[in-house]
Amino acid sequence: MRIDRYIAQSRVIDLKSTDFESAVSELIEVCDVSKERGLTKKGLVADLLDRERQMTTYLGHGVCLPHARVNMKRPYMVAVGRCPNGLAYDGHSEYQDIRYIFLLLASQNARSYLYSLASLARVFQDKGHMERLHAAEKLSDFRKELKQVFAGEESQPRRRHNRFNNLILREAAKIAKGAQCTSVLVFADTFGGGVEVGKVFKGFKTVLIAHGTSEAATEREEIDAVIPIRSYSNHRFSQLRSAVLIGLTRGIFSSQDRLCCIGGLPQSNQFDSITVVDIEREFDTMLASKSDMLPATVKPEVIERVLAIATELAVEGREGHPVGCLFALGNAEQISQYTKPLILNPFYGYKDEDRNILNPFMDETVKELSSIDGAFIIRGDGVLISAGSLIHTPDYTHELHSGLGSRHAAAASITQAIDCLCIVVSGSSGQVTLFRRGKMLPLIEKALIRNS
Numbered sequence: 001m002r003i004d005r006y007i008a009q010s011r012v013i014d015l016k017s018t019d020f021e022s023a024v025s026e027l028i029e030v031c032d033v034s035k036e037r038g039l040t041k042k043g044l045v046a047d048l049l050d051r052e053r054q055m056t057t058y059l060g061h062g063v064c065l066p067h068a069r070v071n072m073k074r075p076y077m078v079a080v081g082r083c084p085n086g087l088a089y090d091g092h093s094e095y096q097d098i099r100y101i102f103l104l105l106a107s108q109n110a111r112s113y114l115y116s117l118a119s120l121a122r123v124f125q126d127k128g129h130m131e132r133l134h135a136a137e138k139l140s141d142f143r144k145e146l147k148q149v150f151a152g153e154e155s156q157p158r159r160r161h162n163r164f165n166n167l168i169l170r171e172a173a174k175i176a177k178g179a180q181c182t183s184v185l186v187f188a189d190t191f192g193g194g195v196e197v198g199k200v201f202k203g204f205k206t207v208l209i210a211h212g213t214s215e216a217a218t219e220r221e222e223i224d225a226v227i228p229i230r231s232y233s234n235h236r237f238s239q240l241r242s243a244v245l246i247g248l249t250r251g252i253f254s255s256q257d258r259l260c261c262i263g264g265l266p267q268s269n270q271f272d273s274i275t276v277v278d279i280e281r282e283f284d285t286m287l288a289s290k291s292d293m294l295p296a297t298v299k300p301e302v303i304e305r306v307l308a309i310a311t312e313l314a315v316e317g318r319e320g321h322p323v324g325c326l327f328a329l330g331n332a333e334q335i336s337q338y339t340k341p342l343i344l345n346p347f348y349g350y351k352d353e354d355r356n357i358l359n360p361f362m363d364e365t366v367k368e369l370s371s372i373d374g375a376f377i378i379r380g381d382g383v384l385i386s387a388g389s390l391i392h393t394p395d396y397t398h399e400l401h402s403g404l405g406s407r408h409a410a411a412a413s414i415t416q417a418i419d420c421l422c423i424v425v426s427g428s429s430g431q432v433t434l435f436r437r438g439k440m441l442p443l444i445e446k447a448l449i450r451n452s
């Protein structure tokens with residue numbers, strides 16, 4: 001979703017209210033819902049506040065994101081309010097840290113609502129974006145910055161490539177042709193303000209790998225797709241496998257593809273590496289086809305989300321300590337034949353939408369629960385079925401490297417027993433590993449994470 005298209009100047013305001021309830025009313029006041037049948041401002045305020053009582057929408061970083069699905073014709077409506085002194089709310093001290101309220105109304109028919117919420121949340125987690133918003137003092141400047149932050153690279157000034165970058169890109173095109181590559185992958189984070197690759201790679205499927213918010217780039221004609229990743233490591237291709245995996249699940253690549261990858265250090269403004277990757281060889285025979293890779297019921301965006309959380313856990317740990325974690329994704333009924341609860345299920349009783357891993361508010365909950373023993377069971381559509389589940393598959397053996405213990409063994413055996421996929425974060429090494437059909441595929445090597 002291109003959120004900047006829904007940001008109207010008149011709905012970006014400086015709030016007069018000092019408490020959360022009045023701030024929500026003030027924002028709803030600037031939303032024009034008069035043409036939407038059955039919608040009243042009073043009803044909307046009541047809905048949003050009711051939701052807030054059930055689950056906070058404070059995202060951290062000074063941003064609150066109240067949201068609701070409503071019956072309206074347009075897909076989305078957005079209102080943004082600034083409140084430099086925070087807001088009072090029912091004794092919750094964290095609301096005093098709120099600097100911006102970002103109110104999102106989405107039509108019941110809006111596709112990928114949770115996915116849109118997640119990408120919105122990612123924008124606010126980007127330090128650079130937040131600094132730009134904080135720096136804008138005048139409301140008019142803030143409105144401009146807000147538009148630009150959400151428009152992504154498209155509206156940022158184009159940066160000039162130096163001669164060396166052009167040389168690397170041209171040579172990469174020659175290598176791609178000579179090696180009969182089908183696609184070209186460019187690590188766009190090498191460039192702070194986006195990358196001009198289009199014309200050099202004519203005739204190839206051109207895919208950007210970018211961290212965060214480069215959705216706008218997909219709308220450029222010459223870019224066929226953008227694969228989002230969470231970029232942490234200071235190594236060139238550290239997240240290549242994760243990106244290729246996402247590309248495979250989304251159907252951007254097939255296992256027969258050969259890729260020419262061009263990268264450099266993140267934000268260095270300098271390409272310095274070209275690598276040719278045969279997907280089949282890199283991923284072993286595990287992924288002979290898309291269906292081999294992706295369990296029947298699992299949506300690609302759910303794997304992307306779990307991978308993102310797993311990567312963050314591997315890199316950041318929890319309160320300064322490393323944590324390990326096991327996510328099992330697939331048909332929940334099948335998985336439950338091989339699991340037993342170790343604790344009372346913390347997700348029991350919540351609405352599906354509120355316990356869906358695609359919901360950005362679940363990030364913190366999942367990370368918090370990662371420290372308990374056992375696995376997360378996740379349904380293919382992203383709904384978190386349980387945490388703290390013991391996987392027990394006595395009839396399935398596995399051949400794992402020595403040094404890998406029972407968490408990895410559990411992932412190896414359940415992925416043999418049924419059509420599911422596991423992602424494991426090792427508590428001892430920080431390595432992120434995918435398990436499918438009993439085989440393991442290290443996605444982010446421990447050395448790369450710990451050294452970065």
Ligand SMILES: Nc1ncnc2c1ncn2[C@@H]1O[C@H](COP(=O)(O)OP(=O)(O)OP(=O)(O)O)[C@@H](O)[C@H]1O
Binds near residue numbers: 389408
């Ligand atoms: N069968 C299982 N089902 C679910 N979780 C498990 C299972 N076995 C172990 N775990 C979880 O993994 C944790 C670590 O176990 P262990 O050290 O044996 O595994 P490991 O594969 O070496 O993982 P790590 O690299 O994280 O240490 C356990 O404390 C438990 O929370």
